[in-house]
Amino acid sequence: xxxxxxxxxxxxxxxxxxxxxxxxxxxxxxxxxxxxxxxxxxxxxxxxxxxxxxxxxxxxxxxxxxxxxxxxxxxxxxxxxxxxxxxxxxxxxxxxxxxxxxxxxxxxxxxxxxxxxxxxxxxxxxxxxxxxxxxxxx
Amino acid sequence: xxxxxxxxxxxxxxxxxxxxxxxxxxxxxxxxxxxxxxxxxxxxxxxxxxxxxxxxxxxxxxxxxxxxxxxxxxxxxxxxxxxxxxxxxxxxxxxxxxxxxxxxxxxxxxxxxxxxxxxxxxxxxxxxxxxxxxxxxxxxxxxxxxxxxxxxxxxxxxxxxxxxxxxxxxxxxxxxxxxxxxxxxxxxxxxxxxxxxxxxxxxxxxxxxxxxxxxxxxxxxxxxxxxxxxxxxxxxxxxxxxxxxxxxxxxxxxxxxxxxxxxxxxxxxxxxxxxxxxxxxxxxxxxxxxxxxxxxxxxxxxxxxxxxxxxxxxxxxxxxxxxxxxxxxxxxxxxxxxxxxxxxxxxxxxxxxxxxxxxxxxxxxxxxxxxxxxxxxxxxxxxxxxxxxxxxxxxxxxxxxxxxxxxxxxxxxxxxxxxxxxxxxxxxxxxxxxxxxxxxxxxxxxxxxxxxxxxxxxxxxxxxxxxxxxxxxxxxxxxxxxxxxxxxxxxxxxxxxxxxxxxxxxxxxxxxxxxxxxxxxxxxxxxxxxxxxxxxxxxxxxxxxxxxxxxxxxxxxxxxxxxxxxxxxxxxxxxxxxxxxxxxxxxxxxxxxxxxxxxxxxxxxxxxxxxxxxxxxxxxxxxxxxxxxxxxxxxxxxxxxxxxxxxxxxxxxxxxxxxxxxxxxxxxxxxxxxxxxxxxxxxxxxxxxxxxxxxxxxxxxxxxxxxxxxxxxxxxxxxxxxxxxxxxxxxxxxxxxxxxxxxxxxxxxxxxxxxxxxxxxxxxxxxxxxxxxxxxxxxxxxxxxxxxxxxxxxxxxxxxxxxxxxxx
Numbered sequence: 001x002x003x004x005x006x007x008x009x010x011x012x013x014x015x016x017x018x019x020x021x022x023x024x025x026x027x028x029x030x031x032x033x034x035x036x037x038x039x040x041x042x043x044x045x046x047x048x049x050x051x052x053x054x055x056x057x058x059x060x061x062x063x064x065x066x067x068x069x070x071x072x073x074x075x076x077x078x079x080x081x082x083x084x085x086x087x088x089x090x091x092x093x094x095x096x097x098x099x100x101x102x103x104x105x106x107x108x109x110x111x112x113x114x115x116x117x118x119x120x121x122x123x124x125x126x127x128x129x130x131x132x133x134x135x136x137x138x
Numbered sequence: 139x140x141x142x143x144x145x146x147x148x149x150x151x152x153x154x155x156x157x158x159x160x161x162x163x164x165x166x167x168x169x170x171x172x173x174x175x176x177x178x179x180x181x182x183x184x185x186x187x188x189x190x191x192x193x194x195x196x197x198x199x200x201x202x203x204x205x206x207x208x209x210x211x212x213x214x215x216x217x218x219x220x221x222x223x224x225x226x227x228x229x230x231x232x233x234x235x236x237x238x239x240x241x242x243x244x245x246x247x248x249x250x251x252x253x254x255x256x257x258x259x260x261x262x263x264x265x266x267x268x269x270x271x272x273x274x275x276x277x278x279x280x281x282x283x284x285x286x287x288x289x290x291x292x293x294x295x296x297x298x299x300x301x302x303x304x305x306x307x308x309x310x311x312x313x314x315x316x317x318x319x320x321x322x323x324x325x326x327x328x329x330x331x332x333x334x335x336x337x338x339x340x341x342x343x344x345x346x347x348x349x350x351x352x353x354x355x356x357x358x359x360x361x362x363x364x365x366x367x368x369x370x371x372x373x374x375x376x377x378x379x380x381x382x383x384x385x386x387x388x389x390x391x392x393x394x395x396x397x398x399x400x401x402x403x404x405x406x407x408x409x410x411x412x413x414x415x416x417x418x419x420x421x422x423x424x425x426x427x428x429x430x431x432x433x434x435x436x437x438x439x440x441x442x443x444x445x446x447x448x449x450x451x452x453x454x455x456x457x458x459x460x461x462x463x464x465x466x467x468x469x470x471x472x473x474x475x476x477x478x479x480x481x482x483x484x485x486x487x488x489x490x491x492x493x494x495x496x497x498x499x500x501x502x503x504x505x506x507x508x509x510x511x512x513x514x515x516x517x518x519x520x521x522x523x524x525x526x527x528x529x530x531x532x533x534x535x536x537x538x539x540x541x542x543x544x545x546x547x548x549x550x551x552x553x554x555x556x557x558x559x560x561x562x563x564x565x566x567x568x569x570x571x572x573x574x575x576x577x578x579x580x581x582x583x584x585x586x587x588x589x590x591x592x593x594x595x596x597x598x599x600x601x602x603x604x605x606x607x608x609x610x611x612x613x614x615x616x617x618x619x620x621x622x623x624x625x626x627x628x629x630x631x632x633x634x635x636x637x638x639x640x641x642x643x644x645x646x647x648x649x650x651x652x653x654x655x656x657x658x659x660x661x662x663x664x665x666x667x668x669x670x671x672x673x674x675x676x677x678x679x680x681x682x683x684x685x686x687x688x689x690x691x692x693x694x695x696x697x698x699x700x701x702x703x704x705x706x707x708x709x710x711x712x713x714x715x716x717x718x719x720x721x722x723x724x725x726x727x728x729x730x731x732x733x734x735x736x737x738x739x740x741x742x743x744x745x746x747x748x749x750x751x752x753x754x755x756x757x758x759x760x761x762x763x764x765x766x767x768x769x770x771x772x773x774x775x776x777x778x779x780x781x782x783x784x785x786x787x788x789x790x791x792x793x794x795x796x797x798x799x800x801x802x803x804x805x806x807x808x809x810x811x812x813x814x815x816x817x818x819x820x821x822x823x824x825x826x827x828x829x830x831x832x833x834x835x836x837x838x839x840x841x842x843x844x845x846x847x848x849x850x851x852x853x854x855x856x857x858x859x860x861x862x863x864x865x866x867x868x869x870x871x872x873x874x875x876x877x878x879x880x881x882x883x884x885x886x887x888x889x890x891x892x893x894x895x896x897x898x899x900x901x902x903x904x905x906x907x908x909x910x911x912x913x914x915x916x917x918x919x920x921x922x923x924x925x926x927x928x929x930x931x932x933x934x935x936x937x938x939x940x941x942x943x944x945x946x
Contacts (some may be wrong), residue, residue, distance in 0.1 A: 032756040035694035036742050044748055044756040049403045051733040051748045078704050082736070099600060 001099045005121075007092030007128060008075060011063040012130050013115065014092060016121070017075070021133040023083055025091050026074040042087050047076065054085040055137055061113050077133055084137040097121040143246075146896075148823055149190050150243055151386055153235075156183045160232055164225060171220035180228075181210040187235065197254045199238045205260040209318070212264070222576040227259045263268050321623065390665040391484065394445050401434075401441045402731035408434040409728060409752035415782065442630065444482035449527045449536065452491050453478055456498055460523060463502040470509050470520040471502055480527035482534045486628055489608045490536070493601040497538040497624050500598070505540035505622050515619065517541070533610075533652065534630060539623040545616040547573045554579075572715075578602040606763055609635065609652060611711075637730045637749070639757065640708065641723040643696035648730050648749055653762035655709040655716065657724060662703030669705055678707060686710065688769040689720040693744070698722055712766035719765070729751070732759065743768065772813045795883050796863065797909060798876035800846045801853040805880060805909045807902060808863060816879055830921075831874065833862075840864070843921035844875045849897050853877055865918065872921045 006015030006025070031054055034055030042056035054074065065075055068071060072087040101121045105114060116135050121128040160183050168177045188203035203483040206228065212218040234256045241249030410431055415427035457473050464471040482490075506512075506521035513519055526537040547570040554560040554576050565573065580599040605612045612629040629635055629652060637648040638657075658680065660668055669678055669687065687707065691698040700722040707718040730749035739745060746761035794805040796816075823833050824842065831842045842862070846853040854875040855861070862873040883904050897920075899911045918925045 032199065032748075032758065034739060034742075034745075034758065035643075035645070035696050036744055037739060041738070042757070046750050046754055046756050049750065051735075051750065053736055053739065113370050 002096045003099070004096050005128065005130065006075065006094055007086040008073065009090045009092060010047055010057055010061065010088055014123075014126050015057075015088070015131055016095070016097075017077060017086075017131050017133050017136070019094055021077045021079070023076045023078050023104065025121060026076065026085075028071045029074065042072075045074070047085070050083065052076065052083050052085045054087050054099060056087045058087070058089075058137050060136060061074065061116060062111060074093075079134050079137045086136065095123075095128070097123070102130075143346065146242065146246065149194060150239055153187050153190075155388075156187060157236060157239075159183060161229075164228055164232065167220060168222075168225055174214065177210065177214040181207065181214050184210055184231075185371065194903075196238065196248055198248045198251060199242075201257055202231055202234050202238070202253045202260075205257050205264065209260055209264050222933050224263055227256070227263050230256050231260060267634065282396060309819055325523050333411060366546075367802075368374055389444070391445075395440070397441050398445065401438050404434050405438055405729060406731060406752070410754065413752040442483070443481075445484045447484050448479050448481050449487070449534075450475075450478035452487060452494060453525060456495070456525070459495065459498060460502055463499060468508060469502065470519050471506060472522055474522060474524045476524065476525075477527040480529060480534060482628060482630060486534075486608055486630075489604060490610075490626070490628060493604045493612075493626070494536065494538070496601050498525070501538055501540040501542070501622070501624075505542035507543050511543075515543075529630075530627075534628045536626040536628065537623055539621060541621040544618040544620055545574055545577070545614070545624055546618055547571075550574060550576055571615065574616055577614060578612065610648065611652060635730060635732060636727060637759065638708065638727050639725040639730075639751065640690075640706075640721040641725055642690045642694065642698070642721050643701050645696070646725060646751060646755070647690070647721075648757050648759045649708060649710070649719070649762065650746075650759065651727065653710045653712050654796065655711050658707040658709060658718070659724075660705040660707070665703055665705035676720075680709065680716075680718070685716060685718045686769075687718045687720050688765065690719075691767060692723075693769060710762050712762045712764070715766060717766060717769065719760075726903060730757075730759070742832060795904065795909075795911075796879065797862075797879050797881040797883060797904065798845070798863065799878045800851045801855070801877050802851045804849070804851050805904075805907060806845060806849065806876070807883075807904065807909045807911045808874070808914060813863050813865055815864045817864055817873070819862055819873075820859050822858070824860070832891050835871070835873065836862070840871050840873045842873050842875055843917055843919045845912070845917070846875075846877065848917055848920055849912075865914070870922065870925055872918050872925060874921070 004019040006019050006022045007014055007016045009015070026047075029045045029047070031045050033043045034041055034053075038061040039117045040055055042054045042059070045052050045054050056072075058064070066089065069090065072089065073091050075086045075088055075091070076083050077086060078084075101123070102119055103122065105117050109117070116132055118130040118132050121130060160180055163176050163180045163183075167173060167180070170176070184203050184207050188200055188207055191199035191203060208219070209224065209228070213220060213224065218224070234251065234253050237251045238248050238253070241247065241251050247479050412427045412431050415423045453475050456475075460471050460473045463469075486932060501523055502521075506523065507515065509519040512521060517552060522541045524537070524539040524541075526535075526539065528535055529561075550573050551560075551565045551568075554565060554573070555562060559579050560568075560576065578601070602612050605626055605628070608628065610626055612624065612626050614622065614624050616622040636651040638651060639646055639648050640652055641647075658678070660678075669676055671677065672684070676689075677684040678687055679685070685707070689698075706721050706724055708721055708724070709716060709718050728751075730751075732747045735745060735747055743764045745758045746764070747759040748756050749759055751757050795809060796813055798806050798808060800806055816836075819833055819835070824831050825833065827839070831844075832839050832843060834840070842860075844853070845851075860875050861878055862875050863879075865872050865874060897913050897916050899913045902909050902911055
């Protein structure tokens with residue numbers, strides 16, 4: 001069984017989400033910040049007349065914040081029919097991975113990241129960390 | 139009479155639809171004669187028409203459908219089976235029903251349509267006469283009617299088949315032709331083989347021959363000579379007027395919703411383009427933008443109208459409710475409904491239904507007294523419950539008014555203390571009217587006895603919650619002994635709302651206009667002195683009463699980027715209280731399309747939605763109700779302060795305005811409080827001092843301000859005297875010259891202050907005329923720059939301009 005993932009990077013690491021969940025990939029759009037909202041909510045964006053919340057994946061995974069001059073990319077995914085934008089560093093590619101490359105997260109992984117990560121696909125040079133789409137967007 | 143007409147119209151539309159369905163079903167039935175389902179459907183249709191026609195007293199229609207129904211019932215129950223002859227009589231019945239409907243539509247009566255033959259035919263089939271001797275009499279039964287049609291074609295009957303069908307054929311290409319052709323071949327097929335072999339004689343054959351001819355004639359001509367038909371024979375008004383059924387269609391509400399969303403997007407795009415066009419030079423673009431603006435506005439109105447329904451849809455149920463309640467409580471109630479044609483959005487209509495019913499119940503149960511009590515109070519025994527609906531300022535106002543005992547504010551206050559929702563000290567600060575609004579608090583019920591209708595402690599707060607959930611507001615007014623009025627203000631539609639866009643800490647937010655009362659701008663100097671604090675809580679004296687201030691930056695926990703000390707206050711009303719929201723900047727008023735927020739953001743309790751602004755950026759819509767609840771929970775101290783605030787408010791709440799004409803049909807409103815007297819002075823007495831014009835007036839020099847020049851109007855006054863409005867403060871006076879004094883009005887006008895014109899504060903609608911509201915301070919300064927230089931007037935006058943702004 002192979003799985004097709006859309007990959008992107010966050011703080012130098014490679015992450016992937018199921019290609020079926022991805023609606024589109026966009027360059028940064030202006031965001032409207034939401035005072036009082038959790039820090040993981042990076043704001044609201046206007047996607048062709050639809051208002052989406054943007055989730056900062058670095059915040060979500062507990063990674064250091066992006067440098068101020070770095071323009072994030074947006075991966076728009078659909079969770080339960082509702083589109084949500086994920087803020088990521090760069091977009092990778094669509095890759096096919098095999099089930100036998102997969103391994104569950106190590107027991108030493110803890111914290112919020114553990115809930116979001118399904119596990120890792122062992123690629124040749126790198127690990128591809130598969131995200132749970134529904135939890136990542138929550 | 140109107141009401142009856144409406145019912146008939148609805149009946150016609152419905153019946154036409156049903157008949158189309160019936161034609162299809164009957165044809166389908168021929169292919170599968172045993173289908174119970176089809177028979178059931180046909181039966182129900184006819185039954186419905188019969189029921190309604192009986193109710194509307196259309197005797198002939200009822201007669202036809204009645205026998206038809208009997209036949210169908212037999213068929214449905216399997217007591218008879220379908221034969222071609224039954225199909226024929228059924229189709230004949232459908233045709234006469236159509237005829238009758240057409241006649242009803244033309245003049246509201248059944249006209250001269252003769253249903254006898256059809257009824258006889260159906261009865262014959264029903265009684266088994268036709269069925270028993272099927273092979274033989276069938277042709278006769280079969281052929282007779284066409285002959286009747288052909289022979290007795292005096293006027294009405296012969297024409298009718300032509301008359302009815304072309305009408306349908308013209309507009310509904312799909313159904314009727316199929317129907318018209320379908321039934322007719324039937325007799326042909328039937329007639330040709332059946333009578334010829336069985337009833338061989340020439341006698342029988344001959345009628346058979348004309349029959350096939352005569353039957354196609356009505357069937358086909360509709361296509362070829364559809365116009366001559368109605369022109370020659372039928373009432374011309376029928377042809378000219380569109381068939382009721384054709385002039386209205388049923389549309390899926392979802393489709394309308396989708397259209398509404400698209401229009402919403404269009405409105406946004408329009409906003410963008412209009413804004414960009416405004417920034418650029420280019421007359422053509424500007425014109426196109428304006429045109430787009432107009433079209434989009436009209437389109438928006440048009441689409442909104444498709445979703446509109448008169449409030450009568452709700453109200454029509456209430457007379458019964460009122461009657462039953464009146465009977466239950468032994469109260470005589472007459473229900474008056476004013477403005478039943480007032481329309482509002484369908485989805486809102488649904489949401490208003492329960493609150494409105496509740497209010498009506500409350501009014502009958504608690505509001506109105508029993509006949510005996512009323513007589514004792516010197517009132518007519520019969521109580522009057524008035525429902526009133528009207529449009530006002532982009533909202534629908536619905537009032538439920540009773541002329542009952544009224545609500546005793548003291549009782550409410552006592553109850554509030556008893557329930558522990560307010561303290562004595564808090565109540566002391568409230569106006570009687572404010573106290574009345576307490577009835578909307580959760581768990582508040584003053585009913586002395588609990589009845590099975592109302593007074594169970596739930597109710598008014600639920601009403602309020604429901605109304606607020608659709609962006610509306612509710613307030614109650616009452617005069618003890620005279621009655622109570624509950625007033626609902628409901629937005630016209632949920633999707634697009636007028637809003638004020640403001641800026642705070644670099645972000646833009648939208649505030650729905652429905653909660654906005656007025657705007658107050660204070661420059662740094664005034665802000666420093668006039669924003670006071672009550673033990674740490676900031677307040678502003680608005681017309682003498684203390685307005686608690688809430689800084690949006692504090693609420694949102696952001697840093698203001700306004701460093702110049704100016705203070706902008708949006709005076710908001712929510713939860714029956716006023717408070718001032720301090721914002722950084724006011725941007726504009728625009729119509730925004732409300733986009734829902736995810737539940738996580740909703741849960742923040744700060745935003746009610748989001749919208750996309752003209753430049754494509756997203757702005758959050760502030761939830762004023764939630765803000766009020768959060769910011770004003772500890773409001774007791776903000777209410778403290780002026781003990782006599784109520785009186786102060788009373789006296790200034792209604793600002794009297796002097797309306798003056800300044801030429802060119804323009805009218806200007808000047809607050810009467812600024813005016814000391816009105817004078818006519820001879821033009822000749824005007825003298826020049828430097829570049830100023832002055833007159834001598836009561837031993838002083840009075841500078842003149844020609845308001846028409848000040849506001850860019852052209853005076854039309856040709857007279858040798860001037861009309862002046864003298865304005866004084868301390869020992870200085872200024873005369874404002876106008877064309878004519880038109881009126882002095884006392885009404886609280888709603889002022890739209892989005893006109894960014896020099897010298898004006900905005901415009902107001904006063905007695906159905908647009909009136910410009912003068913910025914008195916600017917006008918006075920134009921006439922006498924030193925007018926306000928004396929510090930003691932600064933305060934005094936500052937208040938005047940404030941009042942003005944607030945009156946807006």
